[in-house]
Amino acid sequence: MNPAEIDSRNLEIDPLAEFGTMGPTDVVIDLEAYRLKVTGKVGRPLSLSYDQIFKHPSMKETVLLICPGFFANNGCWTGVNLKSLLEEAQIKKEAQYIDIVGAHEKRVRIPLETLGQKKIFLAYRVNGEALPQKHGFPLRLVYEDAYGFDWVKYVDEIVVL
Numbered sequence: 001m002n003p004a005e006i007d008s009r010n011l012e013i014d015p016l017a018e019f020g021t022m023g024p025t026d027v028v029i030d031l032e033a034y035r036l037k038v039t040g041k042v043g044r045p046l047s048l049s050y051d052q053i054f055k056h057p058s059m060k061e062t063v064l065l066i067c068p069g070f071f072a073n074n075g076c077w078t079g080v081n082l083k084s085l086l087e088e089a090q091i092k093k094e095a096q097y098i099d100i101v102g103a104h105e106k107r108v109r110i111p112l113e114t115l116g117q118k119k120i121f122l123a124y125r126v127n128g129e130a131l132p133q134k135h136g137f138p139l140r141l142v143y144e145d146a147y148g149f150d151w152v153k154y155v156d157e158i159v160v161l
Helices: 082-089
Strands: 036-040 046-048 060-066 071-081 095-103 107-111 120-126 138-144 155-161
Touching: 036 082, 046 082, 071 082, 071 138, 082 120, 082 155, 107 138
Parallel strands: 036 155
Antiparallel strands: 036 046, 060 071, 071 120, 095 107, 095 155, 120 138
């Protein structure tokens, strides 16, 4: 199943207990020390605590997570809008991409032009519950139309390129 070719609007929400997982599941984040950094081609680099992230506009979207050959889970994800973080960081005009970076230097590159076209944000809740550790707490990239491999877990940096 290619996520970009699936109409998931009529799918039921899968219970969180049934969600599959791949990649690291045991990364422990110390919330006292945690910071989400926004760096790179920005006029104002950011270093936000977990509590500060909640002061930004949130979004809630139902998005299908597909790990081909393993599982597909439809969830209701809540998180912070990437565009609001980038506006606060004052991205430079020449910027074209963002890299979302998580545990073990896992990263995915996203063209800036797609941010308004798809459901792409950093989730801190799924199906009304705090994002579980095994699913990437404190932040996980939700990336509509991308395979689960690109849904970076344990996000701690956004690099503007």
